[in-house]
Amino acid sequence: MKKKKRGMAIVASSVLAMSLLGFSTSVHTSASTQTVSKNYLIAYSQSLPKNYLAEIKNAGGEVLRAMPEVGGLEVRSSNPNFLSQLKSSGTIVAANNERAYKLEDGNPEGADGKRVDITPDADGTYWSSQWDIRYLTNEGKSFAIESGGTKTASGVTHKAVVGVIDSGIDTEHPDLKSNYLGGKNFVLENGYFGDVDEETGDPNNVTDTNGHGTHVAGSIAANGLVKGVGPNLGIRAYRIFDRSGSAPTSPIVEAIIQAANDGVDVINMSIGGFDNLKYYFDGTRYNDIADVLLWKRAIKYAVNKNVTVVAAAGNESLNYADKKSLTDYMNATYSSSGFLFKGVAIETPGGLPGVITVSSSNKWSTDKLAFYSNYGNSFIDVAAPGGDNGPVYDRSRDLGQRDFTYRALSTWPTKMGKYVTMVDNKGYAYLHGTSMASPKVAGIAGVIKAAHPNYTPAQVKALIEKTAIDYGKKGHDELFGSGEANAYNALTGK
Structure with a gap:
């Protein structure tokens, strides 16, 4: 069953293949607040720096996956200013909202x-x-x-x-x-x-x-x-x-x-x-x-x-x-x-x-x-x-x-x-x-x-x-x- 409100998917007609185009997001609700968390991809210039965990935490994020072989991270954050706060690092070459792919149902x-x-x-x-x-x-x-x-x-x-x-x-x-x-x-x-x-x-x-x-x-x-x-x-x-x-x-x-x-x-x-x-x-x-x-x-x-x-x-x-x-x-x-x-x-x-x-x-x-x-x-x-x-x-x-x-x-x-x-x-x-x-x-x-x-x-x-x-x-x-x-x-x- 397809889920709504993740962005959207480029669905390639009724032939089975893959689709693309959504932001990876999730909504967390408590008794008094509702926060929207987004997933981000981060690519460092080469390898992951020794302080990457602290760097992500200080910007309001949580590391979901570390990919040291390619100098990459998947990060989740509910801080709407996460990317702008993160860009102060000189070793990050790219960071953006992570894409979500979708199989055609x-x-x-x-x-x-x-x-x-x-x-x-x-x-x-x-x-x-x-x-x-x-x-x-x-x-x-x-x-x-x-x-x-x-x-x-x-x-x-x-x-x-x-x-x-x-x-x-x-x-x-x-x-x-x-x-x-x-x-x-x-x-x-x-x-x-x-x-x-x-x-x-x-x-x-x-x-x-x-x-x-x-x-x-x-x-x-x-x-x-x-x-x-x-x-x-x-x-x-x-x-x-x-x-x-x-x-x-x-x-x-x-x-x-x-x-x-x-x-x-x-x-x-x-x-x-x-x-x-x-x-x-x-x-x-x-x-x-x-x-x-x-x-x-x-x-x-x-x-x-x-x-x-x-x-x-x-x-x-x-x-x-x-x-x-x-x-x-x-x-x-x-x-x-x-x-x-x-x-x-x-x-x-x-x-x-x-x-x-x-x-x-x-x-x-x-x-x-x-x-x-x-x-x-x-x-x-x-x-x-x-x-x-x-x-x-x-x-x-x-x-x-x-x-x-x-x-x-x-x-x-x-x-x-x-x-x-x-x-x-x-x-x-x-x-x-x-x-x-x-x-x-x-x-x-x-x-x-x-x-x-x-x-x-x-x-x-x-x-x-x-x-x-x-x-x-x-x-x-x-x-x-x-x-x-x-x-x-x-x-x-x-």
Whole structure:
């Protein structure tokens, strides 16, 4: 359920991905007073100073998270002058209201909540319905070259591990449990804003309460009735979204750092939103410079630890290279809520250095992306199948003519109620979005690392781009980047 009065969320239509744009705030009421606390991000010039706790306290704040690896803090304060009092420090390079991200909830009563009827194959699997994985792996032939690990009498020996920063995972899903290697929950007790009673703050509880993370994980490493790109890859789950679907910047940054420290080979982030360097809310000027700095530092930290970082391009159908169109879009969408955008919009994390940014291709065209996918020169590195509603819908945009089987089939939490385009209510669902494209590339990066453990992130990216299928305009283009990534080609060098 969505919570109100946190700001707002840039919701990327009904395709599952991430949204952005709210201030992290909470209201505390006593018998005689009501105070509004805000969360802030602070970026120091380099490392955290020795006196940072006293500095924050003297300005009327409380440290919620310290991120020494990137010189950052998440702070809560009810002092309306907190930022101005803090700026006396010469070691702080940026400080601003922290942004809150939001997963799109969807609509269980709408057409997306209806069951999808498909016939299982003779062996009981759904392989024939996985058009995307079949194509990426050349009908499964890449599995014989490199599946990400080897099966032994005691289980699976994983040769590479992918960290999934998302809504958690169904650790007991029959298609995922043999590849699940652990993870961490970053959600605070009662949620990030103190209004989600079901959250206990248990760092070991990575249970997926949304479904998004489980679907993403299946595209990477499912091994059962459906298959992922690397069915023997290890997966680690880093849960950043609370049950309401919210997550500020700081736990995402902390999850990137944790995944890198855990020694994962690849990080997938099927998340994204816009940070802005200059905007106004109800006439007051703001910026997101601290958010952008900490995002950049966290990604650099991971890459320096030899981690390949993959992210979704986003689902607003925007040309990221056209900066004016981004600003116009945000003003057209959110001006009624009191926002006025003047500065440059930066897509985080997809628009940052060190990230492989993935647009969404579809089943039926080699010239057009999925209708929702963002694109842009110098933004998109490669495309991957994220699915859509089929060619008939693409021409008509009639919701009644959607064919859900053109979407991506993957795992869904087995104990979660019917919510999206589920298959036979058995723990499988069709979704579409750049969220479904990004994990395909993360899976390809994973099997490359399994085959070539000494490859750097730059070498992994170069191989993915070199062996991508050149769709769209010849050469690198704004839609597909270097082309549609392909696991079989990457492993065979074709």
